[in-house]
Structure formats: structure tokens, C-alpha cells
Amino acid sequence: MIRWRKGRVERVRREWPGSVELxxxxxxxPGRDGEIVRALAYPALVGRPEPGDAVLLNTTALALGLGTGGxxxxxxxxxxxxxxxxGPGHLVKARYTPLQATVLGADEQDSPHHELLRDADSLDGMPVIVADLHSALPPILAGLLAARPGxxxxxxxxxxxxxxxxxxxAIGQLKAAGALAATVTVGQAFGGDLEAVTVxxxxxAARLVLDAEVVVLAQGPGNLGTGTRWGFSGVSAGEAVNAAAVLSGRPVxxxxxxxxDKRERHVGVSHHSLTAYGRVALARAQVVVPDLPGEFGERVARQAGTLADRHELVRVPVDGLADExxxxxRDxxxxxSTMGRRLDEDLAYFLAxxxxxRHTASLL
Structure with missing residues (x-):
């Protein structure tokens, strides 16, 4: 289950908020003693490694050649x-693993926000944009902020x-650029500006504590899929639609x-979206259908049309979005990038x- 190795830090490659790459x-x-590998440390969990330090490593992801977590x-x-x-904090995340961490939850009793959240029950119509992959976060923000800066x-x-x-x-870069106000990590996820127990x-907390006008909800980097109808982590997108709706938010x-994508099940509208929104989401959402050109655009519209009985389909033009x-x-x-493909290698993904x-900006 885990490949354990010892190693010694040679140098620090780069840093971003919460992480140090070494x-x-x-x-x-065997046969590769002393090989130099890329390693990642989270100083909040293990301290900050320095050159010359002995370190204990988990090399499982590296051995599997995982694209996101290699x-x-x-x-x-x-x-x-x-x-x-x-300091305070009684929420345990990554529970009962060797690296379980205690954090202060916005919703727990010791939190200064507990009274605000204790009986809270409404998002007051706030739009909640739901997406499958983490790579959707920057383009969603680009479309939204181009139409409604600030x-x-x-x-x-x-x-x-x-x-x-x-x-x-991306989270650190987007915050530094002023495109993203804050992050809330929920469930077993941790390390956000605020922590919470559930979606x-x-x-x-995003609405009432952080004064969000819009929430983007998508899983963190990486996702798990097995090539089966139900065996993928993105089913949570459908559950997120339900959560936003039950709290009187406006799911988008x-x-x-x-x-x-070379995999037929992801060409056009991915089966992940069709399953999550078509089967898992029980509440009604506005499903944004990008008005893409040509036969491919017709394919996307046709596939999205299978969701019309359950959701409101909204056709949105994409003119000017590539430039945005x-x-x-640049800015x-x-x-x-998504699944290793850059903007011009899968423009349709980013336009969608x-x-x-862009549509959510029109709701504000």
C-alpha cells in the first residue's frame, strides 16, 4: 500500500503557499540508490525541510507515475x-491516518463563527458554480470576472x-492576483482559509463569514476514476448541486x-457530467451549455439536451472568451491545463x- 523510502534533501526547488518542492x-x-527525485513537503504538517536534512518519504505516487501527484x-x-x-481546534481531518491533522473548524464550538453558523440555513440565493475538475476553477473565474470585475x-x-x-x-496564484478571495476546505480536505465539517x-461559511457573492465548488487537484459508470470522484458534483439547492442557493x-481527450467517454460532454447532473443531482440547476461552433458544438448541445427534463439548460455564447x-x-x-492539455490543445474545455x-455574472 505504501512504498517507504529514506532520503536526504539536496536542495529546495521552489515554494508556494503551504508547500515546498524539493x-x-x-x-x-534497488539498483537506483542515490537517485534524485522531486519531493513535496507541507511545512504545516512536517516542518520545513532544509538541504542536508534526512527525510522519510512515501514514494507510492512517484512509482505509479501519477500525472497530478507524481x-x-x-x-x-x-x-x-x-x-x-x-491554539484551538478540535476537527480532525485525514482521520485515523498517520498524518491526521487537527484544525479549527468554522462551525465547531470553539470557533468565533460558531454562533453565526449554529442555526444558519440559507445562502439567500447566492450562485454556486459546480464543476467536476479543479482545472475548471481558473477559467470559471476568468469568465466571471471579465463580465463582472471585482x-x-x-x-x-x-x-x-x-x-x-x-x-x-493555482489557489495561491489566484489569491495573489485578486481573482479569488478565499478557500474553504470541507470534509477530509484541509488547509483552506476556513475549515468546515461538510459541504x-x-x-x-463562505457566504456568512467570508461574504462571498459567488462560490465555486470543485474537487481539489487530481481526481479518481475507474472507467465505470459510477466509479469516479466527480459524482460529488451532483451532490454539491443538492447541497446548494437545499440551502436556498442558486446552483449553476x-x-x-x-x-x-482521447477517451470516447469524455469527448463532447463527459459522462462524468451526464451522470453527476443527470442521475445524482436531484435538485434543479441551471446547466450552462457553451455555444460552440460546428459539428462539435452540435454534439455538445445534443448531449446536454439529455439533461433538459431535470434541469434548466442555458445556452451561453463564447465569443471573446478565448481572449479573456x-x-x-498571462495576468x-x-x-x-487539464489532464496535461493546455489551453489551445483543448480549448472547448476551458470555454465551457x-x-x-460568464452566465453567473448575469445573475448578480
Whole structure:
């Protein structure tokens, strides 16, 4: 289940909020002793490794060649342990794993926000944009903010992908650029500006504590899929629609669309979107259908049409959005990429997400 290795830090490659990327010489790889690998450490969990430190590594993701998580993960710096945590907090996340962490939940009794959230029950019609993949976050923001600059947007991150929000370089870049106000991590996910127990209290905290005008809700980096009808982490998108609706929010569903994916089940409208919104979501949402050109656009519209009995379909033009996406990538310093494909390699994916943002701006 876990590939354990020892190693020694050679150098720090780069840092972003919550994460340090390292080069580590690994001990104990048969025939590869001393090999230099990329490793990732979360200082809030293990302390900050420095060159020369001995580190304990989990090399499982590296050995599997995972595209999103292809790092050796630093489990401990055994010769220089971090100090014990101080301060309030009784929520345990990554529960009963060796790296379970205690955080202060916005909704727990010791929180200054507990009284505000204790009986809270409404989002007061706030739009909640739901998407499958983390890579949809930047293009959604690009479409939204191009149409309505200055909108206060909060990202709610459930636990379908990465658990630490720190794994995402995009979150830090978007916050630094002023495109994203804050992040709330819910469920087993952690590392946001606020922590919450469930998607429901995370949405309420975003609205009532962080004054969000709009929430974007999508899993963190990485996702799990098995090529089966139901075996993928993105089913949570349908559950998020239900949560937004039951709290009197306004669910807006962003379709996962691709023209560049080699897998037929993801070409056009992905089966992930069709299953999550067509089978899992029991509440009504506005499903944004990007008005893409040509036969491919007709295919997307036809596939999205299968959701019409359950949801309101909203056709949204995409003119000018490609330029807005390029501007956002340049000005925010965020790399637009999904499943290893850049903007011009799968433009339809990014246009569909940006269209969801553009439509949401019209609701405010």
C-alpha cells in the first residue's frame, strides 16, 4: 500500500503557499540508490525541510507515475521534528491516518463563527458554480470576472481530489492576483482559509463569514476514476448541486466538455457530467451549455439536451472568451491545463468553464 523510502534533501526547488518542492536523494531503491527525485513537503504538517536534512518519504505516487501527484511525499523530518501545535481546534481531518491533522473548524464550538453558523440555513440565493475538475476553477473565474470585475468569489474545496489545499499552486496564484478571495476546505480536505465539517457548512461559511457573492465548488487537484459508470470522484458534483439547492442557493452546473481527450467517454460532454447532473443531482440547476461552433458544438448541445427534463439548460455564447482566458493566464500567472492539455490543445474545455462564469455574472 505504501512504498517507504529514506532520503536526504539536496536542495529546495521552489515554494508556494503551504508547500515546498524539493530535490531528494533517495536511499534504498534497488539498483537506483542515490537517485534524485522531486519531493513535496507541507511545512504545516512536517516542518520545513532544509538541504542536508534526512527525510522519510512515501514514494507510492512517484512509482505509479501519477500525472497530478507524481511526487515523493515527505512524511517526516525525523531528526528535526516541528514544535507541537498550539491554539484551538478540535476537527480532525485525514482521520485515523498517520498524518491526521487537527484544525479549527468554522462551525465547531470553539470557533468565533460558531454562533453565526449554529442555526444558519440559507445562502439567500447566492450562485454556486459546480464543476467536476479543479482545472475548471481558473477559467470559471476568468469568465466571471471579465463580465463582472471585482466580484467576491470563494472556492469551496471538497475531498474528492487532493486533501491538502496546499497542493494547488493555482489557489495561491489566484489569491495573489485578486481573482479569488478565499478557500474553504470541507470534509477530509484541509488547509483552506476556513475549515468546515461538510459541504453544507462550508457553503454557509463562505457566504456568512467570508461574504462571498459567488462560490465555486470543485474537487481539489487530481481526481479518481475507474472507467465505470459510477466509479469516479466527480459524482460529488451532483451532490454539491443538492447541497446548494437545499440551502436556498442558486446552483449553476458547469459541464465538463472536451474535444481533445482521447477517451470516447469524455469527448463532447463527459459522462462524468451526464451522470453527476443527470442521475445524482436531484435538485434543479441551471446547466450552462457553451455555444460552440460546428459539428462539435452540435454534439455538445445534443448531449446536454439529455439533461433538459431535470434541469434548466442555458445556452451561453463564447465569443471573446478565448481572449479573456489568455489574458487571465498571462495576468494571473496561472497555467491553464487539464489532464496535461493546455489551453489551445483543448480549448472547448476551458470555454465551457468560462461560459459558466460568464452566465453567473448575469445573475448578480
Amino acid at each position: 530535490e531528494v536523494a533517495v536511499d534504498g531503491e 511526487y515523493a511525499m515527505v512524511v517526516a523530518v525525523p531528526d528535526r521534528l516541528p514544535p507541537d501545535p498550539s 466580484t467576491r468569489v470563494v472556492y469551496v474545496m471538497p475531498d474528492g481530489g487532493a486533501l491538502p489545499a496546499w497542493f494547488s499552486m 453544507h457548512t462550508g457553503l454557509l 452546473a458547469s459541464l465538463r466538455v472536451s474535444e481533445g 482566458l489568455r489574458t487571465a493566464e 494571473w500567472g496561472v497555467r491553464l 468553464a468560462a461560459a459558466a462564469g
